[in-house]
Amino acid sequence: MKKRCSSSDFVINKRILPKSKFSTRFSTIYQLDNFFSSKRSQITIFVIIAIMIIVIGVLAYLFLPKIQTGFGVSTNNPNVFIQNCMSKSLSETIEKISLQGGSLNPGNYILYQNEKVEYLCYTEEDYTQCVMQKPLLKNQIENEIKQNLVSGKTSCLESLKKNFEAQGYNVDIQPGDSNVEILPGRVEMNFQNVLTLSKDSSERYDDLGAVTNNNLYEMIGIAGSILNMEARYGDAETTVYMNYYHHLKVEKFKQDEGSTIYVISDRNTGEKFQFATRSIAFPAGI
Amino acid sequence: MKTKLRTSKFLLLGILLISLVSLNILIVSGAAQNTYCAERTTNGAWCQNVPLSKVDQNFRYAPTSCESTSYCKLGTCVDSQEGTCMENTPQITCELPEEENKGGVWFDSEVEDVPQCNLGCCILGEQAAFVTQTRCKQLSSLYGLETNYRTDIQSEFACISTATSKEKGACVFEKDFEKNCKLTTRGECDNIGEDAEFHEGFLCSSEKLGTNCGPSEKTTLVDGKDGVYFVDTCSNLGNIYDANRQNDKSYWEEMIGKEKSCGFDDLNGNAGSSTCGNCDYFLGSTGKKYSRGDDPVKPRFGDYICRNLGCEYLSESFQHGETWCAPSSEDGKNLPGSRYNRLVCYNGEVSVEACSEFRQEVCIQDEINGFKTGACRVNKWQDCSSQSNQQSCENTDKRDCTWTTLSTENDDDEENKKVEVCLPKFAPGFDFWNPESDAESLCSLGNNQCIVKFEKGLLSGEYECTENCECLDGGWAEMQNRMCMALGDCGVAENYLGYSGYNQLDDLISVAEYHEESKSSSSSGSSKGSAFSSSSNKGSAF
Numbered sequence: 001m002k003k004r005c006s007s008s009d010f011v012i013n014k015r016i017l018p019k020s021k022f023s024t025r026f027s028t029i030y031q032l033d034n035f036f037s038s039k040r041s042q043i044t045i046f047v048i049i050a051i052m053i054i055v056i057g058v059l060a061y062l063f064l065p066k067i068q069t070g071f072g073v074s075t076n077n078p079n080v081f082i083q084n085c086m087s088k089s090l091s092e093t094i095e096k097i098s099l100q101g102g103s104l105n106p107g108n109y110i111l112y113q114n115e116k117v118e119y120l121c122y123t124e125e126d127y128t129q130c131v132m133q134k135p136l137l138k139n140q141i142e143n144e145i146k147q148n149l150v151s152g153k154t155s156c157l158e159s160l161k162k163n164f165e166a167q168g169y170n171v172d173i174q175p176g177d178s179n180v181e182i183l184p185g186r187v188e189m190n191f192q193n194v195l196t197l198s199k200d201s202s203e204r205y206d207d208l209g210a211v212t213n214n215n216l217y218e219m220i221g222i223a224g225s226i227l228n229m230e231a232r233y234g235d236a237e238t239t240v241y242m243n244y245y246h247h248l249k250v251e252k253f254k255q256d257e258g259s260t261i262y263v264i265s266d267r268n269t270g271e272k273f274q275f276a277t278r279s280i281a282f283p284a285g286i
Numbered sequence: 287m288k289t290k291l292r293t294s295k296f297l298l299l300g301i302l303l304i305s306l307v308s309l310n311i312l313i314v315s316g317a318a319q320n321t322y323c324a325e326r327t328t329n330g331a332w333c334q335n336v337p338l339s340k341v342d343q344n345f346r347y348a349p350t351s352c353e354s355t356s357y358c359k360l361g362t363c364v365d366s367q368e369g370t371c372m373e374n375t376p377q378i379t380c381e382l383p384e385e386e387n388k389g390g391v392w393f394d395s396e397v398e399d400v401p402q403c404n405l406g407c408c409i410l411g412e413q414a415a416f417v418t419q420t421r422c423k424q425l426s427s428l429y430g431l432e433t434n435y436r437t438d439i440q441s442e443f444a445c446i447s448t449a450t451s452k453e454k455g456a457c458v459f460e461k462d463f464e465k466n467c468k469l470t471t472r473g474e475c476d477n478i479g480e481d482a483e484f485h486e487g488f489l490c491s492s493e494k495l496g497t498n499c500g501p502s503e504k505t506t507l508v509d510g511k512d513g514v515y516f517v518d519t520c521s522n523l524g525n526i527y528d529a530n531r532q533n534d535k536s537y538w539e540e541m542i543g544k545e546k547s548c549g550f551d552d553l554n555g556n557a558g559s560s561t562c563g564n565c566d567y568f569l570g571s572t573g574k575k576y577s578r579g580d581d582p583v584k585p586r587f588g589d590y591i592c593r594n595l596g597c598e599y600l601s602e603s604f605q606h607g608e609t610w611c612a613p614s615s616e617d618g619k620n621l622p623g624s625r626y627n628r629l630v631c632y633n634g635e636v637s638v639e640a641c642s643e644f645r646q647e648v649c650i651q652d653e654i655n656g657f658k659t660g661a662c663r664v665n666k667w668q669d670c671s672s673q674s675n676q677q678s679c680e681n682t683d684k685r686d687c688t689w690t691t692l693s694t695e696n697d698d699d700e701e702n703k704k705v706e707v708c709l710p711k712f713a714p715g716f717d718f719w720n721p722e723s724d725a726e727s728l729c730s731l732g733n734n735q736c737i738v739k740f741e742k743g744l745l746s747g748e749y750e751c752t753e754n755c756e757c758l759d760g761g762w763a764e765m766q767n768r769m770c771m772a773l774g775d776c777g778v779a780e781n782y783l784g785y786s787g788y789n790q791l792d793d794l795i796s797v798a799e800y801h802e803e804s805k806s807s808s809s810s811g812s813s814k815g816s817a818f819s820s821s822s823n824k825g826s827a828f
Binding site: 132227252 | 327329330331332333334335336340352360363365367368372373374375376379380382389390397428429512567568607609630633635637639640641642643644647662664668714715716717720723724725
């Protein structure tokens with residue numbers, strides 16, 4: 001039978017060890033061992049740990065609003081609830097759309113690093129300028145984001161309802177559409193639903209929604225300028241944009257069959273927007 | 287007799303005309319049969335000239351070019367909300383009624399002829415943009431600024447030069463019985479309170495103002511500016527970081543411009559300077575937090591330094607903003623599969639921009655005052671082989687060709703055969719693996735035939751070579767192969783990865799026939815290596 005090592009074993013060992021660094025360490029362990037063996041001391045330790053846990057919990061609740069719902073702790077602010085519920089899917093949708101040339105399901109695309117990248121200016125022919133495929137790119141991306149988040153919005157409103165009903169509120173959510181806006185430095189999703197919470201009094205919320213910080217607005221603007229260059233000259237000079245926008249990196253990757261991939265990325269945040277073009281393509285031979 | 291002749295002449299002319307017209311009709315109808323203008327293709331592209339198999343027949347289509355249709359006419363699309371104009375746009379993609387999308391306004395004209403697309407200078411606070419009036423209004427509203435649109439400025443350069451920072455100064459105000467100060471604009475100072483005094487051009491650390499702010503050793507970076515700046519004890523911005531003037535009280539009195547600050551003439555924008563924070567992005571430096579690995583020295587004060595934005599590439603240094611060319615393949619040989627590349631150094635990173643595939647674009651490079659600039663441009667090789675003299679061959683305005691003398695490189699001068707030809711300066715690439723490729727026909731320009739003449743000795747009775755004997759030497763075949771390779775991806779070569787092609791040199795030499803004449807025999811037909819041979823070199827595709 002295996003013998004478990006008890007604190008008294010250390011004490012015995014300590015006695016036979018010569019006086020050295022090890023013996024000093026064992027002496028400390030021995031003192032701690034005595035301390036832990038006292039019941040009163042143990043209670044004190046437990047009380048201190050309990051107080052620490054409570055303090056950390058309170059601080060986290062006050063200063064980290066994201067944790068509130070993340071850990072299943074309910075919130076009594078519907079705006080915060082929706083922000084927490086929608087922000088992840090909003091960010092993920094934007095990221096995906098940005099890597100696919102502004103489309104969630106690209107139709108006319110080229111595969112680049114396992115991503116389907118949509119052609120925003122395209123011609124099937126050689127030696128001819130491309131035809132603009134999405135001239136209202138910002139509007140179309142806003143619409144794509146909105147479409148992709150319809151189900152997410154519904155489930156967030158449902159869980160909001162459950163959450164507040166569990167807190168004793170009477171919850172009324174009026175049906176409504178939503179609106180996505182790409183703005184400088186951020187993307188906003190605004191619900192057009194009206195939420196009424198009633199308990200002792202009644203509260204009305206008509207500005208529910210979520211916001212995520214993103215530089216998509218600036219990148220779409222640059223993409224538009226590159227597309228105009230492609231439509232006119234069949235090529236675009238990337239360094240022009242890097243001279244004006246110091247924090248941006250604009251890269252051009254020529255692919256097979258006359259296609260070009262443009263990648264606009266933010267050096268500080270790592271956010272990317274990429275799209276494809278095919279304009280004034282030169283085939284092999286004459 | 288004369289009438290008969292005249293009649294037959296008219297008949298011939300008539301036949302010729304009819305055949306020309308019918309040929310034309312055939313060509314036109316053939317072309318029309320081949321491509322259709324599809325409003326939408328099966329893969330979702332708008333307004334493309336494609337074969338019928340690629341036409342989405344749920345949309346409009348016609349057996350003609352899109353240029354001549356009404357539904358795919360190209361024009362300018364104006365986004366009336368954002369104020370942007372997109373060129374080469376079909377009406378349908380501009381006015382697409384996709385759910386709630388507010389469609390754009392389409393104009394049947396070039397962007398220059400659309401008044402809504404006229405550009406002007408939009409002043410946005412301390413910045414400026416050369417945009418349309420609607421765009422200016424939109425940007426001003428997004429950034430919460432008043433619209434300031436100037437139509438008198440008609441160039442982007444002039445517009446950006448107009449952007450100046452608003453006059454700033456020290457705003458002095460009382461708070462908690464102390465004379466506080468904030469470096470701000472006059473407008474913002476007025477909002478602080480009635481008793482706030484604005485001192486234009488002064489720093490908060492100025493002794494004349496007698497505030498609680500003073501000089502410090504701290505530095506900081508400012509959004510939208512390249513340099514490193516001093517910060518006073520109240521965290522207000524000071525002048526550009528100049529370690530030699532940190533103790534100079536006069537340097538903490540008034541705002542001093544970039545051009546009057548330290549190291550303004552420095553060619554590297556004070557990159558890596560421990561004493562001067564007058565960084566300049568266009569000269570290759572920008573303010574960054576000091577990092578031991580990236581910066582050569584530690585700043586004497588504060589944590590920020592002008593970082594060198596230059597690059598190292600293959601043990602060579604390049605300046606920030608420089609672009610240069612990389613050869614298509616080693617030793618400048620245009621091997622099959624290779625393409626030209628342009629390299630770009632920006633913000634300390636080198637990125638590679640490939641030129642068009644099949645070497646249809648080449649990279650050209652120039653240097654002004656040691657600053658390199660490279661660019662991809664079209665390779666004009668197509669009509670080289672049809673040039674018969676050096677002058678037209680080397681007319682660089684029209685083509686990229688070179689007048690080349692090819693020789694067998696035989697030491698014996700008499701035997702040395704020289705050929706002068708016009709060849710592409712940058713051999714193009716071909717898609718020789720494609721059954722529809724024109725590689726074979728283009729490479730066949732390198733085909734050549736050499737007739738070797740033999741004479742039978744009277745006494746010996748053996749055949750002896752008397753004419754074009756050098757063609758029997760391997761040197762002739764190699765010379766022909768060099769010409770093939772210069773034409774494009776022809777002949778015998780390894781590709782850019784070092785893999786051999788389909789052919790060996792022997793595969794390209796074929797022997798035709800041989801005729802025995804009464805006294806002499808000229809080569810024509812037998813296998814290679816036999817005495818009676820006329821070699822014919824075939825310019826086969828790689």
